[in-house]
Amino acid sequence: MFQYLRNHMKTIVTVLVSLIIPGLVFWGVSSAIIARRSSFAGMVWGERVDVSEYNKAFLAVETQLKLTYHKNFELFSQYFDLQELSWERIALLKEAEKQNISITETELVKHIESIPFFQSEGIFSKELYYQIIAQHFQITPAQFEQRERENLIISKRRRFIESSVFISDQELTDTYLLNNTKVKILYTSFNFSDHLKTDRAIPEKDLTAYFSSNQEIFRIPTKRKVLFTSIMPKTLSVDPISEESIRDYYEENKESFSIESDENASGKSKTTKETSSNTQAEEKAQYKTLETVRAEIEKDLLAAKQNDLAQKKAYAVADALYDGAKISKIEADHAVKFEETPFFAQQDIRSLGQKIPMNVLLAASELKLGEASDVIESFGNLYILKVLKEQPSYIPPFELVKNKIIEDLRYINSQKTAKEIAEKSYKTIKDLIKANPDLSFDEISKKTDLKWTLSPAFLYEDSIPNLGNEPSLKKATFNLALGDISFPLKTNDRFVILSPSEKISVDKEILEKETQKDSFRNSLLQKKKNRLYYSWIENIKKQANIKPNPKYFPESPAK
Template sequence: MTMLDRMRRHRNWLKWSLGLVVLAFVIFYIPDFLSNPAAGTGAAAGDTIATVEGRAITAGEFRRTYQAQVQAYRNAYGGAMSEQLLKQLGIDQQILQQMVDERAALAEAARVGIDASDEEVRQRILSVPAFQENGAFIGEQRYQQLLRAQRPPMTAGEFEDTVRRQIVVEKLRASLTEWLSATDKELEQEYRRRNDKVKLTVASFTLDSLRKDATASDAEVASYFEAHKETFRIPEKRKIRYLLVDVDALRAKVVVPAGEVERSYNGNIDQYTAPEQVRASHILLKTEGKDEATVKAKAEALLKQAKAGADFAELAKKNSEDEASAKNGGDLDYFGRGRMVPEFDQAAFAMQPGQMTSELVKTEFGFHIIKLVDKKPATTRTLADVRQQLTEQLAYETATAQATTLADTIATEIRRPADLDRAAAAHGLAVQESGLFSRDEPILALGSSPEATVRAFAMKSDEVAGPIRSSRGFVFVTLTGRQDPYVPKLDEVASRVRDEVIKNKARELGRQKASEIAARLKNAPDFEKAAKAAGVEAKTTELITRDAPLPDLGITTTLGEMAFALPVGSVSGVVETDSGVAIVKVLEKQDVTPTEWLANKDRFRDEFLTDRRNRFFSAYMAKAKQRMRIEVNRDTLQKTVG
């Protein structure tokens, strides 16, 4: 993580800690963006959405976390990030998975005897910046007032339980992963692998460009199929009858009154307001692990140079220890209030464009010299600007609420497959039948609905499942057919087999063409000119790392590793990749210097070990969850989010 990322996030909450609710107390205000009375009110706060080893996740807990996460997206991306879009992206499922993961971690912690004391909870709460004023706790009365100001309100007990869970998960993770380490040699090798760079000229023959010259006879297709039948095995497939409550069909009938549009606009004006923003550049000298007086003296010398008229961008490139911005001359781009740590924030917004801080700015990261580049005032989009967007949003919300109510009603009317037809007739809907689909194929008429596929492959023929959420609305399904996996006849998969034969021929053709010119390119004084004479356009990269995409070929580990092994000026042999074949010439190399490695060693150690420990913890918990009883009530979830 770069220094800028850390400044913007303020604190590196662990993935498994589920710090979303605590994040709300850094913001201290969650606008009531879910103000539509029909949305998300179908489940009572105490209803259970999921249980993990008997530990419940209630609708109230989920709704609070969901609202905090949606608001976080709104803060980051503005009003254009609508709740509708977030639902289509599956944010509700992701949040539920996070909460299930947290409960699983708590269950595992209890199993191994890890808990959090009242004193640990107290100290953690006292350390939250939002509960401090002039370095001291704000007091019990204001603490509880701030909790009640949240939407939905929180009691002190609820918040403290959240903090306690967070501490327990952190302690579990530490107990499982703190032993993981890395030697200096291992760290340096990995740092160099990620950061060494090379500049290449690439002459490639892509499979896509060669397919037009490749053909496959019927005999070749038949022969290939006989030799590779298992490759084309058809997996198990199923088909269903389904009753769809289509949101789009309902939305087409919704008329949104102009007054409702205006009320919604006025009630959610924050969504259409872009806050004041500034663009700043900075030079950072870190103090962590260093003598602060020495660092400050160096920073003051740089400030003196900047005040004397030295090029700020050049000073930043040469001296700033914020790796992300230094290469851009210290440029941090535009940011709003609250995106940086408080000391930085206050200094940046107090200046006018062209001004520079008269004194060093001290933050938890070190000493900053800040120059303000530009300032944008707060702006508000007018009702006329957003009327069409808002009308469509309200129509969708109304239609979704209608669909939810209708789906809930139908759910009470359906107990067995035959009930689908009666319910459809009663509500002017139609029962339809899907084609066969596999586990990896979408059910085309339903839109995106992974859950419908999962339920279809888990159910018996006399069962009905639903309502299930899909991108088109709510659906009830019953199983009507099952096709066992089998090896097909050639006629069924002839196009797939032919495509595979052509792809293999294209690869062989590319191999031949590359081999024909390899000797000429290897000794050519001008690689690009020789490639062009051979009918190939050679393309030159910038300085790139091993994992960077190559022109026309994309990311290819094999070619990347080979290129780094060659000396400057040398030309490779023919190298095959997933997307074609290539010959490359190494033009330049930029290896990590000893000075650069030493400067980044401590930061990279933290980054490397955090990643290693996260992966270990994730693998450990994945295995632990296999022996846990985890139950999810999808109906309650759907009623909660609408």
């Protein structure tokens, strides 16, 4: 646990902690559940990765995205492949472990205190820290801190990889000119969709051969139906807080209500004059009066009482479910209501997150058929669940996926046809130019029946109008001399042959301004570091030989 924060926690947080600490028992349940299950999520570096380790990585990736995008998390998360990022995280951490990379407690403290999410008016707030990780991230301080420690380990490894990167003056000038030169291109396209032959039958032997060699593409993952109930502490009726309890709490925690500590906590300071004039008043009124904090104490004690009752109720329900009691009897005896989820696979978990939190569903994926969970805490509520039914992973029979096979093969054949036509056209163009170097594009167009399009001028970092950001197109555009012809280049929906028709250069004297030069150098240096690091990551992923278990993660067809 984050020892520094624990040791320096003010008494004022006592009640808040009392609401969080009982949850530690529940938050820790996942590990207990995992120990009873031997299934694995996949292989990384030749080692088994169990479902719990994968789930932890998945939730860590999600937490990092929440920290990065805050309220825009749902909007931006759709652009990330959380599954791929989870496997990547596992591979990087195992690689860092081989390199004996570690993070000190001091480094961890400094990092967490610097996270804006946990700051109030620019100052780290322990109260806010506990509240956010409990309510927003659905985890314990220990779990959050372990994730951040792992993030720092990955960051430290990244800094080492990037430490050798530098920018020479020549590279600076060349890149500046490249990035600020506008180019117009002439291009002709060979679209895959133009060659989709939907009216032409595909021989049965081709269909069966494709199915035989690509069966994993069509695998249906393991699906489960889960029975669950939730207990919400805030909805439970408890006896009112007595006056005696309020007074006892006030006296036992009086230091947390000192006026001085309150002022310091809010970051306010007094001038010498103010301090002198108020000294006597502070001596007389060193603490907030009971009346001014009564409502706060009563609210917190009431919440603690509801939380305590919720724990007892949840454990009683969990015990009854474990002992095999009938659901109707559990519902009647403990005033709870059980619900069933639809059948869901691992990749469906996010879509079910509105009704039942993700960490609860992930715990379900770690249970055996018929097994009941312990109590699981999420968003301050308590959940108990049981796996009712399981549909094992299977590869459907050929007839059920025949239409999908036909669709895939038609798409593959359309790419093949487009490529053949593009390569043939390229050869024709090169032969024409070889025979007559002065041939214009208008004449080439007439002789080849190809339609050439002139693009607007664009920069290296721009998207190529109507063609997108395919790196091979950018590379060809800015590396070819004017009038040169590119080999057919593949994008996501076509092959393209292009030729730079005009280059509009920038005055490199602008770069000689010192502020401009330093700014551009720093920007270029960071981009070069990023390219090196991401290239290194791809190499690590290849070395790690990541193999997700198809039972949980069916393969996707490469289109």
